[in-house]
Amino acid sequence: MAIGKRDKDRLGAGAPQGSRGAHFRPAGNTDACGCAGEPTRGSAPVRRGGRRPLKRAAIVAVAVLAMCGAGGAVAWFGVQDNVLNTFTRGEIKPSIEEMFDKDRTVKTDVHVTNKGTAPAYMRAAVSIYWEDAAGNQLWDAPREGQDYSITWGDALTASTSERWIKGADGYYYWSVPVEAGSTTSNLIKSVEKHGDHGDKRLVVDIATQALQANLSAGEGFDAVWSASSGLAVGADGTLVQKTTN
Structure with missing residues (x-):
């Protein structure tokens, strides 16, 4: 189809044509x-x-x-991830367990339980003394065999690896780590008061302490209790008497 002069002028001037693409x-x-x-x-x-x-x-x-x-596409494939982890330290929590008779004149089955979440070495101190009605400790000491009698647990004299050992500092040490939720054998089988002593009251005080056991050599027991107790951690974790040169 021929293009007229008017159309040519329109094209030459850049006038738009119909829709023929983008x-x-x-x-x-x-x-x-x-x-x-x-x-x-x-x-x-x-x-x-x-x-x-x-x-x-x-x-x-x-x-x-x-x-x-x-x-x-870049916008659609933009992703994000997030992970939150909270870590807590293990806990060691020694607890004295014991029984009394109905008159509270006989104490029996004294042992230690680890109520924490990590294995621990346990030690206990035993103090026996008089106190007055106000709770003050008296100077004179009760006499074993006359004022009271005590029967120690069999584990104190046992030759097995799991036993109580009396250290050089007077503390009693359980020879192996106590796992979380586990207990030692009896340190004291029974303690009984004898006679009437007026206002004086017999006190058998058991105090216990613990140290985390799953530490490297030279830490924990070796660093804190070894020097005073005369004991050391053996290769298998059992407490042994330190050798002297």
Whole structure:
């Protein structure tokens, strides 16, 4: 179909034709993807002869869409992960366990339980004394065999690896670590008061202490209790008498 002069003038002046492919924005603008446009005359790119580069326009349009699609893919694949871990230290908590008769004149089955969460070496101190009605400790000491009698637990004289050992500092040491929730054997089988001593009351005081056992050599027992007790941790974790050179 021949093009009339009026139509030629319109094309030469850059007037837009009908929709025949992608529409491009004016030079310097950006689209929603942030992509810059080509230089145009009016609203469509032109080249020699005033014809639009339709094939190129289609290729560039595809590229623009691909760039927009890539940006969307990055957004969709952005992920986040978070893990919260809370760590707590192990706990050692020695507890004296004992029984009394109904008149509270006989104490029996004295032993130590580890109510903590980590294995521990246990030691106990035994103090026997008089106190007055106000709870004050008296100077004169009760006499074993006359004022009271005491029967020590069998583990104090046992030759097995698990036993009570009296250290050089006067404390009684359980020879192996006590696991969480476990107990020692009886340190004292029974203590009984004899006679009437007026306002004086017999006191059998048991105090216990613990040290965490699952530590490196030279720490824990060796660093804190070894020098005073004369004991040391053996290769298998059992307490042994220290050798003297």
